[in-house]
Amino acid sequence: QVTLVQSGGGSVQAGGSLRLSCATLGFPPGLKHCMAWFRQAPGKEREAIATFYTGSGNSDYADSVRGRFTMSRDDAKSTVYLQMDNLKPEDTAMYYCATPKGGCSVETATGMWRLSGPNAAGRRPQYWGQGTQVTVSS
Numbered sequence: 001q002v003t004l005v006q007s008g009g010g011s012v013q014a015g016g017s018l019r020l021s022c023a024t025l026g027f028p029p030g031l032k033h034c035m036a037w038f039r040q041a042p043g044k045e046r047e048a049i050a051t052f053y054t055g056s057g058n059s060d061y062a063d064s065v066r067g068r069f070t071m072s073r074d075d076a077k078s079t080v081y082l083q084m085d086n087l088k089p090e091d092t093a094m095y096y097c098a099t100p101k102g103g104c105s106v107e108t109a110t111g112m113w114r115l116s117g118p119n120a121a122g123r124r125p126q127y128w129g130q131g132t133q134v135t136v137s138s
Contacts, residue, residue, distance in 0.1 A: 002026040002127045004097050009132035012087055016136070020082040022097030022129050027078070034104035034113040035080045036121045037071060039093035039134075046096070048121040052080060053104070056111025060121075065091075087136045095134050098126035 008020040020037070027033060032055035040046040049062040050071040059071045070083040080097060098121075105119035106112065115121055 002099060004099065004127060004129035006095075006097055006129040006132045009095060009134045011135040011137065014088055014136055014138050016087050017083070017085045018087065018134060019084065020095055020097070020132060020134075021079055022081070023077070023079045024099065025078070034100055034106070034121070035071075035073070036098045036100075036113070036126070037069075037082045038096045038098055038122075039091075040096070041090075041093040044093075048115050050082060051113040051115060051121050053106050053111055053113050055106065058111040060112045060115045062115055084134070087134075089136050089138045091134060092136050093134060094131045096131045097129040100124035100126055 003025040005023045010018060012018055035052045036048050037050045038046050038048050049065050050069055051060045052071045052073060054073060061069060068086045073080045104113045104124060107114055113121060
């Protein structure tokens, strides 16, 4: 059974930074797997914004966060992070970490689990973290 436990988040002014953490429990040691961060703003659908494949260490990002958000992993702590810099009010949302049930399809050329296309992160059923609120004020 895979369990994801989130921490971090909170409130910050525009231009500030926050870091979200997601501890992953239940994976066999050394298993290569995919992770993702989703967010859901009030009145909007949940969207995938970043992915990470532990086999390559590579990530894919949504256009809305590329260049500002960075996803990474600490293998020793079995924890993935989402570093969020230059935050904007439109980043206000509930943020969820996730890992796909049944694995993921990684693009061979780039080592990325893509956010778009037939194997996109949003198309897979997921194990979910409990969610954490991020609020950015102007």
